Each structure stands twice: as structure tokens, then as C-alpha cells.
Amino acid sequence: MLLVRGLQVRRGGSDILRDIDFHAHSGRIHVVLGASGSGKSTLLRSLVGLVPTPSRTRADLMQLRVPAGDFDLTSSRRLADVRGVHIGLVGQDPALDLTPLRRVASIVRETTAGHAEVADVLERCGLPSGRDIERKYCFQLSGGMAQRLALGLATARGPELLLADEPSTALDAISRARLAEHLRAAADEGSAVVLVTHDVGLARLLADDVTVLADGEIVETGPARRVLDEPVAEATRLLVRPRAPRARPRPARAPVRLDALDVTGLHAGWDGHAVLRDLSLRIGAGEVVGLAGRSGAGKSTLVACLTGLLAPDGGTIRIGGLDSATTSWRRLRREVQLVPQDPRGSLNPWRPIADQIRDPLDVHRVGRRAERSARVDELLDRVGLSGHGGRRPGALSTGQCQRAAIARALALRPRLLIADEPVTALDTALRADILELFAEIIAGDQMSALIISHDLHVLEYLGDRVAVLDDGHIIEDLAAQSIRVDARAPLTAELLAALPPLVGNDSPEVVRAR
Structure with missing residues (x-):
């Protein structure tokens, strides 16, 4: 199906990829693993001619073999014939890949060129059908909804080769499980699937074959079970058996009269569409609260309200006792600061x-x-x-x-630190370092924090409490250390059941006990 020999990508005087030999076969999922900066995404982009200039790409052979013929992927003219028809691509950031000012229905019709009905595409990718979703602009979709739409568009015409670049990054555990089903279904229908990811749990779930990149070179490749269970290369071992973060320091909190955050009866939305409904949340001084929820639950809208980027339609927000309705946001922003979801894009x-x-x-x-x-x-x-x-x-x-x-x-x-998906974009080898950094800062400054994550493992490690958001309001608020025992809401149970197994041998309970 896909044959690559001697692929090299150079940028300036440096090799981004060196002597890459790669293949993908119909009906199989080939996972490309690697640490940040290893060249994974560059490999994927080179297959469709999207490596940014001034990089230079050359290959001894880069060919797609399908029933319609053999296509030379080093030829820009031939690439124009196969992209979107024989090759489907799901980019790493669907919010950038989808034109923000196009409506969902319009972009589906254009992409599928009449080969599929809008309702069928939406149903296939797990989005609700109907006028409400079809008339939404792409910028109004949550990260998870945009990712599902991008995947549905990429597979709508039944491409023989499906390329997916970190497709699980913006997804909660439930949506991640659906993504895995979608990718496996594409392979079962005959597509060759190339999946770039740092999610070793997803690789274990889906991969038939695995290739590991480090510093632009292939350091290990072979059947998934052998590479993931019996790694030979040091780079592979660091990915599949990363160290767990050290136990989070939890100093006693000094008694302080003012809560860091007190939200009561919050209502908010976009363009007349209600997203948050009567939401209430309190974070005490020096307390860390984790916020979980499925994609589209309203997490990003809450962050926008708490940082002054969106005016609420009702309710009160008090930060350190200061009411946002009577205090300027210039003053409030000295009390609350945000670590955005995309670290590189935020700089x-x-x-x-x-x-x-x-x-x-x-x-x-x-x-x-x-x-x-x-x-x-x-x-x-x-x-x-x-x-x-x-x-x-x-x-x-x-x-x-x-x-x-x-x-x-x-x-x-700041009195309150908000971290939106603080480790989602990081490979397994870096997660422990960043989690430890957050834990040390929070403990050292006795700072309050709101940690938003799809990964309940992260919230169990960092949080004192975990609140679960669904349909715009908090449905459960539990102690982090007992969430697995005390959870009662069906959604919380579903999120816990859909969690991937931890990479490595350490559960949050073991880490906390050290």
C-alpha cells in the first residue's frame, strides 16, 4: 500500500529525518511513536507534501499503491490527485485545520464533494445530527467535537490511506475510546492507517505495527506486541516505561478567610447558545481542584469566564473576594493567571x-x-x-x-492558577517532569489552582478535589483520593471506565503513598 525508502528532510543545515524506510499495509494500523521533536509529525507531513518551506524533502521511493494505480508521492502534481481522495489526513490541531468562519454543513459538503450526506458524516464521527450542529461555525465547536469532525471528514470518502497526527490529544476518555473504534473500523474496512501519537496506551490498544523515532531516525520497528512489551532501544523503553512523578507535597494550609475562587449560579454561552447553566464552584485558599468532563461540557467556556475573556450572562464570580461585576479585569488578572492548553501556540x-x-x-x-x-x-x-x-x-x-x-x-x-490540559501535548517521558513542577510550585507558594484535564490520572495526582462538569453544570465534586470509590454520577463512572491503563507500573495511589 505505502512504501517509503530513503526519506530525508533537511531544514537549514540540520537533518529533521534521516534515511527513513517505512511501510503501511491495507487493513493494518501502523503507529509511529517518539518523544517531542523526534520527527513524527514531519514524517506524516512529508507523505502528503505539507512539510513547510524552507525544508527540503527527498526520497529514493515514496509510493502509494492502490487499485486506481501507483502514485508517486514525491510529485506535487500526483499528490494533488490523491489528497482527500485516496489519502485522508487528520491534523494535530483540528481547530486550525477547519476554516473557522465556515459552517459545519458547508465544510462537510465541500470536503465530501457529494459522496456522503451531511447527517451520515456527523453520525459516523459521533456528533449529533440536526440543524443546531450543522449551522454551527467551526470555531464554535469544542476541541473534541472539532477533532471528531476532522476524523469524519478524513474518512468520508473511504481513503485507502488514513494519516492521523496525534488525534487523541483534545479528547476525553470516552471520546478517545470512540476514536479508537473509528480508527479500527477504518482499518477493518481496508484502509492502511498511519497513526502518529505519544499516547502509548492508545498504541497498545490499536497498533498492529510500531515504529519508534528518536532524533529523526528510526530506532526500532516491528510488530506492536514485540516493540511495546520487549523494547530494545533506550528511546522506546523511556516511552513505554516512563518514571512516575514523585509524590505530590501536600503542606498544611494556613487558615485564610477568603476563598481563592467562589462561583455561584453562573450562566454563560456563545451567540445565544447556553453552555454553562447555574454552575457553582468554590476553591479554598491553597486548594487544588481538578475539573473533568467530556468534550463540549463547557470547560473552555468556564475558563473564558474566569479569565475575563467572556462576560457571563448571570451569576457571580469572586476571585480572592473581589467581585468581577464591580472590579476591573485589569485588577483581577493580577489574581488569576492561565497556563493555556497549547504551550507553543500561546507564545x-x-x-x-x-x-x-x-x-x-x-x-x-x-x-x-x-x-x-x-x-x-x-x-x-x-x-x-x-x-x-x-x-x-x-x-x-x-x-x-x-x-x-x-x-x-x-x-x-497570582492567587489562583488555572492550567488547561497541562500535560496533554507532552509525551510520556515529559509528563512526570511537568507534573512534578506543578506540584512543587503549588506547594511552595501555597497557591490555589484549577487544573482542567481529560485525564483523571492527572487530576488524582495534582488535585485535592475533582469536580465533574456535564451539560454546563457540576454534577459531582469529590475528594481526589477517593473518586474511584465514591463516584456516583453515571458520567463519572463512564470516564473512569474509559481511562486507559497507566503507562508504567505506578498508579496514582502508589505515587501518593511514596
Whole structure:
């Protein structure tokens, strides 16, 4: 089906990929694993001619063999004939891949070119059919809904080769299980599926074959069971058997009269569509609350309200006792800061990270110039980026970008830190480092935090409590250490049941007990 020999991608004077030999067969799922920066996504983009300039791509052979003929994938003319017809592509960020100002129905009709009905495509990818969803603009979809739509569009015309780049990143455990079913169904229908992921649990669930990349080279390849259960290369062992994070320090909280966050009866939505309905949530001083929920439950809308990006339609938000209805958001933003979901995308690619960490201090005129510079140096050292302040985001790994985003959020010493999917974009080898960093910062500053994640493992580790959001309101609020025992809501049970097995040997209970 797909044959690649001697693939090389160069950017500047560096090799991004070197001497790649790769294949994918009909009816099988070939998973490409690797740490951040290993070249996984570049490999996938090279198959469809989407490697960004000024990179140069060459290959001894890159061919797609299908009943309609053999297609040379090194030829831009031939690629135009196969993309969207014989090759389906699901990008890493569907919110960027889907035109934001197009309605769902319009983009489905254009992509399928009349080969499938809109309702059939929506049903196939697990989205509700009907006028409400069809008339939505793509920017109004949650991350999980956009990902499911992108997958439905990629498979609508029955491509012989399906390429998926980190498709589970924005999905909750339930949607992730549906994604796995969708990818397996595509393979069972005869497609060759190439799945790029850092999700080792998803690889164990789906892979027939596995290729592991490290520093632009293939370090291991073979049948999935052999590679994942009996890894030979050190890079593979680090991915499939990562260390667990150290136990989270939990110092006693000093008695403080003011809650960090008190939300009561919150109502909010977009363009007349209600998303949050009578939501109430309290976070005490020094307390960490995890927020879970399926895609589209309203997590992103809540973050927008708590950071002043969306005005609520009703209810009250108090941060450190300050009412958002009577206090300016310029003042409130000194009390609440956000670590966004996409660490690289949240940073300006053209500016050194030290300047970006300094921005909140400059905007709020905190201290003198020398004091601001000293604070930036202190933060860079604290997040493990000492000596990297002069670098731009493009010169940093994904994990380093996440550390820079954390440093920027800490600059003003906020009362409340909001972290949106803090480890979703990270491979298994980096997760423990970032989780430990969050735990150390929260404990050291006795800071309150709202941690939003699809991964209940993360919330069990970092949280004191876990709240579950569904259909715009909190349906359950439990102690993190007992959520598996005390959960009563059907959705909570469903999220727990759909959790992938932990990679490695450590459960959250074992980690906490160390």
C-alpha cells in the first residue's frame, strides 16, 4: 500500500529525518511513536507534501499503491490527485485545520464533494445530527467535537490511506475510546492507517505495527506486541516505561478567610447558545481542584469566564473576594493567571521567552526595571530554563515551551492558577517532569489552582478535589483520593471506565503513598 525508502528532510543545515524506510499495509494500523521533536509529525507531513518551506524533502521511493494505480508521492502534481481522495489526513490541531468562519454543513459538503450526506458524516464521527450542529461555525465547536469532525471528514470518502497526527490529544476518555473504534473500523474496512501519537496506551490498544523515532531516525520497528512489551532501544523503553512523578507535597494550609475562587449560579454561552447553566464552584485558599468532563461540557467556556475573556450572562464570580461585576479585569488578572492548553501556540514565535515572561510585570508596572529583570531570572531558574531566556519558542522543545508558559503565569504571583490540559501535548517521558513542577510550585507558594484535564490520572495526582462538569453544570465534586470509590454520577463512572491503563507500573495511589 505505502512504501517509503530513503526519506530525508533537511531544514537549514540540520537533518529533521534521516534515511527513513517505512511501510503501511491495507487493513493494518501502523503507529509511529517518539518523544517531542523526534520527527513524527514531519514524517506524516512529508507523505502528503505539507512539510513547510524552507525544508527540503527527498526520497529514493515514496509510493502509494492502490487499485486506481501507483502514485508517486514525491510529485506535487500526483499528490494533488490523491489528497482527500485516496489519502485522508487528520491534523494535530483540528481547530486550525477547519476554516473557522465556515459552517459545519458547508465544510462537510465541500470536503465530501457529494459522496456522503451531511447527517451520515456527523453520525459516523459521533456528533449529533440536526440543524443546531450543522449551522454551527467551526470555531464554535469544542476541541473534541472539532477533532471528531476532522476524523469524519478524513474518512468520508473511504481513503485507502488514513494519516492521523496525534488525534487523541483534545479528547476525553470516552471520546478517545470512540476514536479508537473509528480508527479500527477504518482499518477493518481496508484502509492502511498511519497513526502518529505519544499516547502509548492508545498504541497498545490499536497498533498492529510500531515504529519508534528518536532524533529523526528510526530506532526500532516491528510488530506492536514485540516493540511495546520487549523494547530494545533506550528511546522506546523511556516511552513505554516512563518514571512516575514523585509524590505530590501536600503542606498544611494556613487558615485564610477568603476563598481563592467562589462561583455561584453562573450562566454563560456563545451567540445565544447556553453552555454553562447555574454552575457553582468554590476553591479554598491553597486548594487544588481538578475539573473533568467530556468534550463540549463547557470547560473552555468556564475558563473564558474566569479569565475575563467572556462576560457571563448571570451569576457571580469572586476571585480572592473581589467581585468581577464591580472590579476591573485589569485588577483581577493580577489574581488569576492561565497556563493555556497549547504551550507553543500561546507564545509569540518572534520574541525571546524572557521578554514574554516579563510582559505581565510590564503591563501591571510591578516594581522597578531591575526588579522585573530579577523576577524573570528567578522564574527561569525555578522552571528549569536558566540560560534559555534569550531563545525564541522555535528553539525550544514542547516541554520547554510549557515551562516558559508556566513561568509567565507565575510572574504576578497570582492567587489562583488555572492550567488547561497541562500535560496533554507532552509525551510520556515529559509528563512526570511537568507534573512534578506543578506540584512543587503549588506547594511552595501555597497557591490555589484549577487544573482542567481529560485525564483523571492527572487530576488524582495534582488535585485535592475533582469536580465533574456535564451539560454546563457540576454534577459531582469529590475528594481526589477517593473518586474511584465514591463516584456516583453515571458520567463519572463512564470516564473512569474509559481511562486507559497507566503507562508504567505506578498508579496514582502508589505515587501518593511514596
